[in-house]
Amino acid sequence: MATEILMPALSPTMEEGTLAKWLVKEGDTVKAGDIIAEIETDKATMEFEAVDEGVIGKILIAEGTEGVKVNTAIAIIGEAGEAMTAPAAQAAEAPQAAEKVPAAVAAAPAAPVVDRSPDWPAGTPMKTQTVREALRDAMAEEMRADPTVFVMGEEVAEYQGAYKVTQGLLDEFGAKRVIDTPITEHGFAGIGVGAAFGGLKPIVEFMTFNFSMQAIDHVINSAAKTLYMSGGQMGAPMVFRGPNGAAARVAAQHSQDFAAWYAHIPGLKVVQPYSAADAKGLLKTAIRDPNPVIFLENEILYGRSFEVPDIADFTIPFGKARIWREGSDVTLISWGIGMTYTLEAAEILAKEGISAEVIDLRTLRPLDYDTVLASVMKTNRCVTIEEGFPVASIGNHLGAWIMQNAFDYLDAPVINCTGKDVPMPYAANLEKLALVTTAEVVEAARKVTYR
Amino acid sequence: MPPRKTAATTEAARPNISADDLKRYYRDMLLIRRFEEKAGQLYGMGLIGGFCHLYIGQEAVVVGLEAAASEGDKRVTSYRDHGHMLACGMDPKGVMAELTGRIGGYSKGKGGSMHMFSKEKHFYGGHGIVGAQVPIGAGLAFADKYLGNDRVTFAYFGDGAANQGQVYETYNMAQLWDLPVIFVIENNHYAMGTSVTRATKSPALWKRGEAYGIAGEEVNGMDVLAVKGAGERAVAHCRAGKGPYILEVMTYRYRGHSMSDPAKYRTREEVQEMREKRDAIEQVRQMLLTGGHASEDDLKKIDKEIKDIVNDAAEFSKESPEPPLEELWTDIYA
Numbered sequence: 041m042a043t044e045i046l047m048p049a050l051s052p053t054m055e056e057g058t059l060a061k062w063l064v065k066e067g068d069t070v071k072a073g074d075i076i077a078e079i080e081t082d083k084a085t086m087e088f089e090a091v092d093e094g095v096i097g098k099i100l101i102a103e104g105t106e107g108v109k110v111n112t113a114i115a116i117i118g119e120a121g122e123a124m125t126a127p128a129a130q131a132a133e134a135p136q137a138a139e140k141v142p143a144a145v146a147a148a149p150a151a152p153v154v155d156r157s158p159d160w161p162a163g164t165p166m167k168t169q170t171v172r173e174a175l176r177d178a179m180a181e182e183m184r185a186d187p188t189v190f191v192m193g194e195e196v197a198e199y200q201g202a203y204k205v206t207q208g209l210l211d212e213f214g215a216k217r218v219i220d221t222p223i224t225e226h227g228f229a230g231i232g233v234g235a236a237f238g239g240l241k242p243i244v245e246f247m248t249f250n251f252s253m254q255a256i257d258h259v260i261n262s263a264a265k266t267l268y269m270s271g272g273q274m275g276a277p278m279v280f281r282g283p284n285g286a287a288a289r290v291a292a293q294h295s296q297d298f299a300a301w302y303a304h305i306p307g308l309k310v311v312q313p314y315s316a317a318d319a320k321g322l323l324k325t326a327i328r329d330p331n332p333v334i335f336l337e338n339e340i341l342y343g344r345s346f347e348v349p350d351i352a353d354f355t356i357p358f359g360k361a362r363i364w365r366e367g368s369d370v371t372l373i374s375w376g377i378g379m380t381y382t383l384e385a386a387e388i389l390a391k392e393g394i395s396a397e398v399i400d401l402r403t404l405r406p407l408d409y410d411t412v413l414a415s416v417m418k419t420n421r422c423v424t425i426e427e428g429f430p431v432a433s434i435g436n437h438l439g440a441w442i443m444q445n446a447f448d449y450l451d452a453p454v455i456n457c458t459g460k461d462v463p464m465p466y467a468a469n470l471e472k473l474a475l476v477t478t479a480e481v482v483e484a485a486r487k488v489t490y491r
Numbered sequence: 492m493p494p495r496k497t498a499a500t501t502e503a504a505r506p507n508i509s510a511d512d513l514k515r516y517y518r519d520m521l522l523i524r525r526f527e528e529k530a531g532q533l534y535g536m537g538l539i540g541g542f543c544h545l546y547i548g549q550e551a552v553v554v555g556l557e558a559a560a561s562e563g564d565k566r567v568t569s570y571r572d573h574g575h576m577l578a579c580g581m582d583p584k585g586v587m588a589e590l591t592g593r594i595g596g597y598s599k600g601k602g603g604s605m606h607m608f609s610k611e612k613h614f615y616g617g618h619g620i621v622g623a624q625v626p627i628g629a630g631l632a633f634a635d636k637y638l639g640n641d642r643v644t645f646a647y648f649g650d651g652a653a654n655q656g657q658v659y660e661t662y663n664m665a666q667l668w669d670l671p672v673i674f675v676i677e678n679n680h681y682a683m684g685t686s687v688t689r690a691t692k693s694p695a696l697w698k699r700g701e702a703y704g705i706a707g708e709e710v711n712g713m714d715v716l717a718v719k720g721a722g723e724r725a726v727a728h729c730r731a732g733k734g735p736y737i738l739e740v741m742t743y744r745y746r747g748h749s750m751s752d753p754a755k756y757r758t759r760e761e762v763q764e765m766r767e768k769r770d771a772i773e774q775v776r777q778m779l780l781t782g783g784h785a786s787e788d789d790l791k792k793i794d795k796e797i798k799d800i801v802n803d804a805a806e807f808s809k810e811s812p813e814p815p816l817e818e819l820w821t822d823i824y825a
Contacts, residue, residue, distance in 0.1 A: 046535065046536060048532075048534070048535025048536070049534065049535055049536070049537045050535065050750060050751055051750065051751030052540060052541050052542065052751065054751075072528060073528070073745075073766075081751065083751060084751070084752075084753040084755075085753055086747075086751070086753045087753070087754075088535075089531070091528055091529070091531070091532040110537055111536060111537060188637075188638075190637070216637070221664065222660075222663055222664060222667070224660040224663065224664065226626075226656065226657045226660055227626050227657050227660025227661050227663070227664055228626075228660075228664065229626075230623060230625070230626025230627055230629075230630060230657060230661065231626045231627075231629050231630040231633055231661065231664060232630060233626075233627055233630055234567075234615075234626060234627035234628060234629060234630015234631045234632075234633065234634070235630040235631070235633045235634045235637070236630070237615050237627065237630065237631060237634075238565070238630060238631040238632075238633070238634025238635060238638075239634050239638065240633075240634045240637060240638075257620055257623060258623065258626070258627075261618075261619070261620050261623060262618070262620070262623055262627060266608070266616070267822050267823070267824070267825055268601055268602075268822045268823055269598055269601060269602040269606035269608070269616070269617075270597075270598050270602060270606070270607075270608035270610075270616070270822075271596075271597065271598035271599035271600075271601055271602065271608075271822060272599070272821065272822035272825075273597075273598070273608050273609070273610045274608055274610050274615070275825050277825070306823050307823055307824070309824075330825035331824050331825055
């Protein structure tokens with residue numbers, strides 16, 4: 041049967057092209073794969089091959105014709121001896137354009153439903169633990185419960201962890217499940233993702249998240265996106281964890297806070313705990329989560345002690361902020377080590393008669409917007425506190441979100457307290473200046489309360 | 492037409508292959524070629540968008556290695572992935588519908604040509620970042636070893652990816668941990684438009700494994716039986732617990748890097764030479780005919796069967812609806 045040869049699209053952006061040259065003439069026999077024409081696209085001159093075998097019946101578009109739209113019939117091909125009349129136009133049916141989805145309209149905020157249930161029941165026995173011990177216990181408990189959980193990273197086994205977070209795990213679980221890697225972040229992050237695809241639950245430790253930059257392709261392109269790209273068939277149930285942000289005097293390449301980088305990515309969950317109880321409860325939840333979780337620890341917090349509930353299987357759900365201090369004049373929102381400055385500032389503010397409500401977000405993805413909203417609707421003022429860089433910070437996002445969802449409740453602009461917009465300096469005095477400070481948080485709170 | 496003298500028929504030691512097996516390889520390679528030709532056509536009609544990298548010319552690589560694989564073995568590859576999917580038994584309809592971005596596609600239209608997966612067929616993608624599939628493949632092998640499964644993983648990558656640093660990080664760990672992974676370098680001589688010799692002064696890519704103690708060999712990738720034989724050696728090595736193995740399979744892609752590549756970096760004569768003298772499908776066709784294993788009519792029947800499968804896949808890929816709009820928001824989190 042005679043069929044039309046259509047002007048092909050030869051690049052992702054081509055809409056029309058020039059039929060530069062015919063390499064066949066009417067009456068020629070062609071096989072699939074024979075080059076029949078040269079076509080100029082917006083990018084290059086391309087050879088155009090026959091798809092079917094047959095005889096070129098009629099050439100409909102002369103060579104040299106410019107502006108030939110894609111899918112225009114340019115020739116007729118058929119079997120030998122067949123009358124080559126053009127069949128009825130059968131241009132490819134382009135899929136119907138997707139219906140326009142109405143943009144979400146910012147509605148007046150309904151009173152948010154906030155989960156204020158306690159993280160552990162009243163009367164629970166408590167024990168004092170460092171963040172370091174809490175993290176180790178979380179891993180050990182989950183490894184006892186699930187044989188597919190394993191830890192890999194630099195110095196996690198025989199050295200007992202560069203920061204001693206994995207101390208004792210090799211002794212208990214052996215070299216099969218606590219695995220020292222060569223110094224090769226890109227490679228072992230990718231192997232971890234493959235192991236997760238293959239049915240295991242890896243905990244990949246980065247000696248610091250600064251080194252995760254070597255591996256960020258696998259974190260984002262391989263781990264975070266695969267569930268979506270596979271239509272839900274497979275994903276990467278795994279944890280990437282390690283210290284993040286500034287320690288002390290380690291300068292620009294060892295001091296960055298990557299919270300905003302990772303929180304940007306759909307498909308990742310991002311956790312940045314402050315207390316030891318949260319470190320433990322959230323890491324256990326992270327290991328059980330069927331998604332890739334970024335678990336941002338902090339070297340300075342490792343040695344801090346907190347009260348941790350002494351119960352058999354203590355977990356904290358993602359997306360539930362913790363209110364450390366209730367207040368009525370201003371909402372201070374932070375997470376991770378930012379909480380150190382925030383709690384100090386709240387104490388100082390209280391002495392000045394400013395009642396600050398302190399929210400620890402704990403997880404940045406998912407983020408507990410309801411707790412943020414309820415608090416801002418009450419205090420009408422908000423300051424965010426983080427150590428990361430100011431441009432495209434988590435605070436920027438919170439400020440924008442509050443503006444869109446509680447504009448009428450704000451009595452002052454939201455202020456973002458962040459690290460300074462400079463690479464971290466080495467000199468002690470400059471380093472102090474580069475970090476966010478308690479004094480800056482206090483000053484911001486005064487500003488939004490007009491004191 | 493007189494039988495053509497091919498590399499396949501002149502090689503002395505031939506593996507013992509049944510006529511049925513040979514016919515199956517012919518059929519499987521032809522399916523890939525016809526499927527890819529149809530994909531090129533649908534691209535030209537605007538039904539397939541974005542990037543589309545065709546496998547035409549390289550068919551013997553995946554068909555030969557799949558012939559060496561067993562049920563449960565895993566495979567992972569780059570963005571030039573349609574051939575791998577068809578060779579491991581994925582449904583041509585689902586693959587084509589993914590190319591057209593429809594709900595009937597393997598990823599519900601959300602992955603496209605470069606990002607497709609099938610848990611059922613142990614196909615782990617379809618990865619768009621050059622070289623990323625190499626550690627992922629080693630990770631799949633790590634999981635099998637950890638779980639005590641007697642399985643191997645085929646991690647396919649091109650001569651271009653062979654220069655990525657993560658490949659060597661992976662070689663090091665795969666050998667260190669004796670992972671059952673076969674690194675398959677599909678050397679089609681061009682990393683997009685850059686020939687191997689313009690990218691490296693050590694063009695024997697498989698030999699780079701020697702630095703890590705990994706065994707390997709070069710294979711004639713235009714000869715499906717040679718590929719199968721090498722695949723069997725590699726699989727035996729891995730299953731024996733001896734760690735990874737490298738196959739550098741010398742092959743050739745007839746089409747451009749992607750649909751929008753005019754391929755001006757090589758001569759038309761070079762391509763024609765490969766197509767006319769080295770074509771893997773034509774070689775098997777001649778073996779079937781000259782060996783008396785199949786008649787022209789038998790082969791025509793196979794050709795017709797393949798044509799029907801591909802046409803059905805194309806029809807399905809046009810008729811399957813676009814994903815419903817709510818699919819935008821699904822499969823982000825498990």
